[in-house]
Amino acid sequence: MTAVAEGAPVREAGGGLSDTLWRRPRLLLLLLLAPPLLWLGIIYLGSLFALLAQSFFSIDEFSGVIDRTPTLKTYGELLRPANLDIIWRTLAMSAAVTVASVGVAFPIAYYAARYARGRWKALFYLGVMLPLWSSYLVKVYAWKLILAKEGILGWAFEGVGLGWLLDAFLSVPGIGGNSLSVSPTGTFIVFVYVWLPYMILPIQAALERVPGSLVEASGDLGASPAQTFRHVLWPLALPGVVAGSIFTFSLTLGDYIIPQIVGTSARFIGLAVYQYQGTAGNVPLAAAFAVVPIVVMGIYLWIAKRMGAFDAL
Amino acid sequence: MTAAVSFRGVSRHFGPVRAVDGVDLDIAEGEFFAMLGPSGSGKTTCLRLIAGFERPTAGDIRLFGQSVAGLPPYKRAVNTVFQDYALFPHLNVLDNVAYGLMIAGVGKAERHRRAEEALGLMALPGYGARKPSELSGGQRQRVALARALVNRPRVLLLDEPLGALDLKLREQMQDELKTLQRRVGITFVFVTHDQGEALSMADRVAVFSDGRIQQVGNPDEVYRRPRTRFVADFVGSSNVLPPEVTRGLGGPAAWASLRPESVVLTPVKDVVPVGVVTSARYLGSATRLVVRMEGGGAHGVPPGTEIAVLVGAERALPEVGGRVGLAWNPEALHVLEAA
Numbered sequence: 046m047t048a049v050a051e052g053a054p055v056r057e058a059g060g061g062l063s064d065t066l067w068r069r070p071r072l073l074l075l076l077l078l079a080p081p082l083l084w085l086g087i088i089y090l091g092s093l094f095a096l097l098a099q100s101f102f103s104i105d106e107f108s109g110v111i112d113r114t115p116t117l118k119t120y121g122e123l124l125r126p127a128n129l130d131i132i133w134r135t136l137a138m139s140a141a142v143t144v145a146s147v148g149v150a151f152p153i154a155y156y157a158a159r160y161a162r163g164r165w166k167a168l169f170y171l172g173v174m175l176p177l178w179s180s181y182l183v184k185v186y187a188w189k190l191i192l193a194k195e196g197i198l199g200w201a202f203e204g205v206g207l208g209w210l211l212d213a214f215l216s217v218p219g220i221g222g223n224s225l226s227v228s229p230t231g232t233f234i235v236f237v238y239v240w241l242p243y244m245i246l247p248i249q250a251a252l253e254r255v256p257g258s259l260v261e262a263s264g265d266l267g268a269s270p271a272q273t274f275r276h277v278l279w280p281l282a283l284p285g286v287v288a289g290s291i292f293t294f295s296l297t298l299g300d301y302i303i304p305q306i307v308g309t310s311a312r313f314i315g316l317a318v319y320q321y322q323g324t325a326g327n328v329p330l331a332a333a334f335a336v337v338p339i340v341v342m343g344i345y346l347w348i349a350k351r352m353g354a355f356d357a358l
Numbered sequence: 359m360t361a362a363v364s365f366r367g368v369s370r371h372f373g374p375v376r377a378v379d380g381v382d383l384d385i386a387e388g389e390f391f392a393m394l395g396p397s398g399s400g401k402t403t404c405l406r407l408i409a410g411f412e413r414p415t416a417g418d419i420r421l422f423g424q425s426v427a428g429l430p431p432y433k434r435a436v437n438t439v440f441q442d443y444a445l446f447p448h449l450n451v452l453d454n455v456a457y458g459l460m461i462a463g464v465g466k467a468e469r470h471r472r473a474e475e476a477l478g479l480m481a482l483p484g485y486g487a488r489k490p491s492e493l494s495g496g497q498r499q500r501v502a503l504a505r506a507l508v509n510r511p512r513v514l515l516l517d518e519p520l521g522a523l524d525l526k527l528r529e530q531m532q533d534e535l536k537t538l539q540r541r542v543g544i545t546f547v548f549v550t551h552d553q554g555e556a557l558s559m560a561d562r563v564a565v566f567s568d569g570r571i572q573q574v575g576n577p578d579e580v581y582r583r584p585r586t587r588f589v590a591d592f593v594g595s596s597n598v599l600p601p602e603v604t605r606g607l608g609g610p611a612a613w614a615s616l617r618p619e620s621v622v623l624t625p626v627k628d629v630v631p632v633g634v635v636t637s638a639r640y641l642g643s644a645t646r647l648v649v650r651m652e653g654g655g656a657h658g659v660p661p662g663t664e665i666a667v668l669v670g671a672e673r674a675l676p677e678v679g680g681r682v683g684l685a686w687n688p689e690a691l692h693v694l695e696a697a
Contacts, residue, residue, distance in 0.1 A: 261411050262444035264431040266458035266509065276457070280448045 100332035109326055119329040123337070128317070132337055135314040138229070139297040142236040143244075143290045149237065150244040150289065151282070157245075158252035159260075173242045181239065185306050188235045192307065194224035222309060232308030236297050243292035251285025252278070287346075287354040294345065298338040314338060360423040362387040362513055362545040363408055368417030369569075370403050377403040379569035380417070385513075385562075387422075390539050390546045392556035395566030396592065401549045404566070405515050408547065409438050422512060436513040437506035441521060443498045445490035451477070451501050452486030458509040476504040479538075496527045503538075513545045520555065532559055553593045557581060565589045582617075585695045590615035597621075597665050604693065606658035607631075613694040618646060618668040620690035623682045630683040631659045635676050644668045645675055649682060 066073040102111050103118045122128065157169040176184060191197050202211040215221040215228060222228030255278065263273040301315030312320075314334055322331035349355070365383040369376065378400040385391045393401035406412040407419060410431035419426050426434055437458070445454050452473050453460075459469035470486075477483055480500035490498055499519055506514055516535075520528045536559050539546045550556050556563045557577040565572045565580060565588070573585040584590035587598045597616040599607070604614040626632050633649035646668055653661030665684060669675060676682050 256442065256444065258440045258442055258444035259446060261409075261431070262438070262440055262446075263457070264411075265409055265436075265438045266505070267432050267461045268457075269432055272461055276461075277446060 096332050096335055099328055100336050102329045102332075104327050104329055111329065119333045122330055123333050128334075131312050131314060131317050131334075134311060135298055136341065138233065138236065138313065139294045141233055142240065142297045143293045145233070145237045146241055146244040146293045147248075147286055147290065150241060150248055151286075154245050154249035154252055154282075154285075155278075157249050158255075159257065173245050176238075177242055182302070184239060185235060185303055188231075188238065189226050189307050192225035192231045192234065194226070196224075196226065198225060226307055227309060229308055229311075232304055235303050235307045236293075236300070239303065240293040240296050243296065244286075244289035247288035247292075248282055248285040251282045251288075255281045283354045287349045291342065291346070295338060295342050298341065360387075361385055361420070362389070362422060363547065364420045364423075365404070365407075366418045366420075368404075368407065368419055369415045370400075370407060370412055371415045376569045378407065378414075381569075381571055383564065383571065383574070385545060385547060387545055388543050390536065390559060390561045391548065392560035392563045393547065393549045393566060394551070394553055394556040394563050394593070396551055399566040400569035401551075401564075401566045402517055403569075405438075405517055405547060405549050408513070409436055409515055410434050435511055436515055437509050437511035438515040438517065439499075439502045439506050439519045441517045441519065443490075443502040443519075445498055445501055445505070447490055449490075450486060451482070451488050451490065451493070454490065454501060455486075455505045455508055457505060462509070472508055473504070476508040477501070479507070480504045495522055495524075496531065499523065499531065503535075507542065507544070511544060513547060516546060516548045518549055518551070520550070520552075528555075535559060557593070565593060567592070583692055584615050587613055587615075587694060590692075590694060595666070598694075599663075599691075602660060603663050604691070606660060607691060608688070609691055609693055615692045615694060616665070616686065616690060618666040619644075621665065621667045621684050621686045623667065623669065623673070623676065624685045626681050626683045630685050632681060632683050633665065635678050635680050635682060636664070638675065638678055642671070644670050647676070649684060652681075 066076075100119055101115045101117070102113050103116050104111055123132070153169075153173075157166065161169050193199070199208070199211060202208050211225075214230075215224065220228065220230050220233075222231070225231040225234070259277055259281070260273055263277045264270070268276060299315045299318075301313065301319045304311070304313045304316055314337060318331045318334045321327040321334065361384040363383070363385040365381045368378060368381045368383075370378040381400070381404060383404075393404060395401045403412060407414055408421075410426065410429060410433075414427075421434065421436065445451075446457065449457070452470060455473035455476055456464075456469040459472060464472070474483070474486060477485060480503055482497060482500050482504070485493070485497070485501075490501065493501065499522075502519070519535075520531050523531060532555060535546075535548075548556070548560065557580070560577060562574060562576050563580050564574045567588045573580055573589045575583075580589060581593055584593060584596065590596040590598050594617060597618060599614045599616060601611040601613060605611045607614075624630050631651055633651040635647050636650050637648045639646045646666055649665050649667055651659045651661060651663040651665065653659060653663075667684065
């Protein structure tokens with residue numbers, strides 16, 4: 046007998062957990078999925094359902110007692126001019142923040158996906174992620190200082206002799222104010238800054254999967270860089286853009302801190318939810334307000350799907 | 359006649375790497391031209407220089423006599439078939455083929471008609487509605503060809519287009535490409551590392567090594583009269599004999615090439631070089647033997663010289679370890695022009 050053929054055909058007889066799981070793959074799948082399914086199914090969806098249910102309750106305006114008979118009265122309250130104002134303001138801000146984020150994020154993501162290699166790529170990830178490591182509140186307050194009347198931005202505008210431009214901009218009704226830090230523009234700038242990483246990373250991931258040869262092929266077939274962007278890069282990056290916009294849009298829809306610190310004191314949906322369920326004790330109206338972003342996101346995703354945003358997935 | 363493509367002293371350096379190093383080249387109009395070489399020899403970079411994806415570090419490239427320096431890819435009347443086909447995954451086959459026409463502003467009905475026609479030419483009629491991901495490798499390659507040809511380029515560049523196909527399909531596509539080129543009459547520039555592919559399809563072959571052209575000629579010239587050691591070895595794995603061996607075999611003191619298929623086995627006699635078979639590699643239609651020469655006898659071959667011999671399948675094979683005599687026609691010993 047040769048040395049090669051020596052030894053038992055089986056290394057070790059007997060059971061063990063791994064062997065059992067190998068023989069019964071369904072059991073393994075169950076073990077892997079049970080904790081997340083419990084979390085998602087009971088804790089997350091359960092509380093969401095509880096919230097939805099609350100929105101169909103109503104509040105007795107005199108006693109402040111919650112009436113648990115199902116009604117659409119609370120939703121009717123959403124349609125009051127003051128509440129509609131809040132909804133439109135929030136939607137407009139979310140849309141503006143999303144569009145601006147795409148505009149700022151795309152070139153950065155494109156550079157990272159197509160050109161950055163090795164050390165530069167690591168630097169890119171660090172640069173994008175670093176702001177996420179520090180407290181959100183610290184960043185927002187830092188921006189308040191940057192945007193304040195005597196802040197660095199105003200100082201810089203004065204320094205290069207463009208102070209008049211900033212003043213002219215701030216005098217525009219609807220977007221201006223006494224200083225950037227108390228204007229809707231200030232709120233907008235801070236929102237864009239804070240949510241930007243959530244837009245950059247999905248776009249970068251989408252562009253990363255676009256082979257360079259597709260861009261070359263487009264040019265080879267006669268397309269100018271602008272045409273290549275429109276017909277090749279943009280459609281292929283769209284799933285990433287939509288994924289990113291889900292983040293920026295929904296995070297802006299629900300945020301209640303930034304509008305309190307930077308900007309006018311005009312209310313946004315998140316702030317309304319916060320105030321109604323807290324100080325005002327009107328949980329049904331807070332719940333109804335909270336349903337608005339869910340519905341809006343549902344419609345948004347439906348439109349995105351209809352427009353073929355996920356076809357390239 | 360002006361050449362379809364001409365290179366004059368063209369170099370492309372990437373830092374210290376000389377991917378293309380002083381290449382002069384003329385490709386005639388209507389020619390099927392192959393650029394052959396191992397990976398990293400500069401052949402693909404040359405193709406990308408013609409397409410405009412790379413810009414030369416030095417030298418001048420002309421298309422039909424007109425310099426293309428500073429001309430971006432989208433302004434050149436050439437089209438490329440990419441190695442990975444580079445079909446647009448979000449467009450169906452018809453829109454992929456019609457892409458160039460759409461960019462050129464051809465109306466929808468007209469461009470779809472022409473795209474359909476091009477798909478017909480590639481034996482893919484009715485495939486227009488499918489997505490590229492639903493096609494096989496061979497079909498994708500035809501779509502890539504249709505997408506390039508529908509624009510009626512003056513020069514078609516093909517970057518190892520058959521590399522991803524299996525052997526059977528590859529042979530079939532070689533025939534089809536050759537037929538297609540004759541029919542459309544467009545200049546084809548074809549990059550490959552497969553010498554069989556280059557020799558069987560091309561009108562002329564340029565053999566690349568280390569960024570330089572080693573030899574340009576028709577397939578027969580390149581195969582039978584290699585100019586350098588590299589060409590002799592790369593094209594057809596010839597026996598490359600150093601000067602002392604050539605002289606021992608009765609030639610001049612220069613490097614020479616001896617094709618394995620030109621050598622025949624003979625009975626062991628004093629008048630022929632004799633050696634021991636050290637290995638045998640079965641290739642199907644033939645077997646490649648390596649014979650280590652013993653030296654002595656009437657020939658002055660230094661002992662230890664290894665000579666490869668190709669023995670046809672119908673011939674009797676000696677055993678590994680057995681002694682054999684070798685013989686060849688004196689004309690088969692081709693003295694190389696350059697080392």
